[in-house]
Structures are given as structure tokens and as C-alpha cells.
Amino acid sequence: MQISQFRFGMDNLGYVLYRGKKAIAVDGGAVQRILDFLEEKGLSLEIVTNTHKHPDHTVGSADLAKISGASLILPDQAVKQKQIALEDETIEVIATPGHTTDSVCFYAPGILVSGDTLFNATVGNCFSGDLTAFYHSIKTLMALPDDTFVYAGHDYVEQSIELARHIEPDNKAIDQYLASYDPSLVRFTLAQEKAVNPYLRFNEPAFTRLMEARGFDTSTEIARWYALMKAF
Numbered sequence: 001m002q003i004s005q006f007r008f009g010m011d012n013l014g015y016v017l018y019r020g021k022k023a024i025a026v027d028g029g030a031v032q033r034i035l036d037f038l039e040e041k042g043l044s045l046e047i048v049t050n051t052h053k054h055p056d057h058t059v060g061s062a063d064l065a066k067i068s069g070a071s072l073i074l075p076d077q078a079v080k081q082k083q084i085a086l087e088d089e090t091i092e093v094i095a096t097p098g099h100t101t102d103s104v105c106f107y108a109p110g111i112l113v114s115g116d117t118l119f120n121a122t123v124g125n126c127f128s129g130d131l132t133a134f135y136h137s138i139k140t141l142m143a144l145p146d147d148t149f150v151y152a153g154h155d156y157v158e159q160s161i162e163l164a165r166h167i168e169p170d171n172k173a174i175d176q177y178l179a180s181y182d183p184s185l186v187r188f189t190l191a192q193e194k195a196v197n198p199y200l201r202f203n204e205p206a207f208t209r210l211m212e213a214r215g216f217d218t219s220t221e222i223a224r225w226y227a228l229m230k231a232f
Contacts, residue, residue, distance in 0.1 A: 001111055052104070
């Protein structure tokens with residue numbers, strides 16, 4: 001499976017995943033650039049879909065589907081399919097409620113399109129209000145192979161890494177992480193995320209001590225997750 005990244009809006013990131021001559025677009029707001037890319041590569045766009053229904057992610061989707069002749073599939077429809085086939089490979093559709101109730105991620109070996117569920121160096125706001133669902137969604141993503149590249153829905157890297165540095169000023173992995181940041185292709189492996197992303201590090205002793213010092217319950221894993229989400 002191959003993937004190309006497209007910036008649009010203020011800091012949104014959209015994607016085309018393709019195999020052979022077939023492709024799908026996820027959060028395809030960069031309509032004309034995606035169409036040009038498809039023509040250049042000789043790709044047939046089969047599906048246009050989204051990681052969730054927030055307007056900054058769905059913008060352009062209907063136009064992209066209409067112009068290309070692709071099917072427009074909403075996130076809740078995509079997750080019911082469970083998988084999307086492209087040639088001889090499949091993309092797994094993972095329900096990840098938390099940021100919104102309809103949030104989904106798209107996974108193929110080595111690739112995770114994570115929308116606003118998991119950002120590089122942070123996570124999305126829990127607009128659904130369901131921190132428990134968000135916890136289970138993050139745990140599901142953390143269980144994917146460490147060499148999986150995380151392709152997020154926004155480029156918030158520079159802002160997010162500063163929070164990580166504030167929380168863990170002695171974490172040497174942060175400088176290494178930031179040194180590998182490339183605005184022209186924003187992606188980090190899950191292993192890199194686990195080394196610096198505070199919202200994947202809620203079981204680390206340093207975080208437990210910090211949360212206890214702030215008066216939070218840290219007796220269980222989910223309590224530590226709640227503490228981190230409420231503290232920062």
C-alpha cells in the first residue's frame with residue numbers, strides 16, 4: 001500500500017492511499033491537487049471518505065467524489081464495511097470514538113491514517129465527552145506494530161512537542177523527534193510517538209508521579225488516562 005499526503009486549509013492533512021491502479025481519498029480537501037495526482041499516477045479513485053464529520057475534514061469530499069466518479073462513503077458507513085479492498089490488499093477501518101462519536105482510523109500494514117484521534121505528539125480534544133471510549137480507542141491504536149507510521153489529520157507538531165517538553169523536560173527523545181520533523185511529509189512511527197507523546201505515556205512512572213503530585217487518582221490505568229486528559 002502506498003500513501004501520499006496533501007495539505008489544505010490552515011493545517012489539515014488529507015491522504016490518497018493506493019495500490020496498483022486503484023485509490024481511495026481520506027479527508028480529501030485538497031481537491032484539485034488530488035485530481036492532478038490521480039491523473040499523473042494513472043489512478044482510479046474508487047472511494048472518498050473521512051475520518052470524522054467535522055467540516056474541516058469533509059470539505060471538498062462531495063466535489064472530489066462527483067468529479068472523479070468515486071463513491072462517497074461516510075465514516076459510519078465505512079466502519080460497517082470493516083475493510084476496504086484495493087487490488088490485492090485491504091485497509092482496515094477502525095472505530096475510534098472519543099474525539100467524536102463517529103471517528104474512525106484507516107490502517108494498512110505500515111500506515112495509520114488517524115484523523116483527529118491520534119495526532120503526532122498529542123491527541124485530539126474529546127469533543128464527544130466520552131473519555132472512556134477515547135481511552136479504549138487509544139489503547140487499540142497503541143497495540144498496532146511499532147513501525148507503523150502515524151499520518152494525522154493536522155500538523156500540530158511544533159505546538160504539541162512543546163507541551164511534551166514542558167511535561168517531561170528531561171526526555172531526550174523529544175529532541176530526536178523534533179529533528180526528524182519534516183513539514184513536507186508529516187509522519188512519525190508509533191514507536192516514536194510512544195517515546196514522546198504524553199497521551200501514550202500515561203503508564204510511565206514520571207507521569208504517575210506528576211499526576212499524584214497534582215492530587216489525581218493513579219491507582220488504575222484508566223484512572224491515569226483520566227488524570228492526564230484532565231490535567232492537560
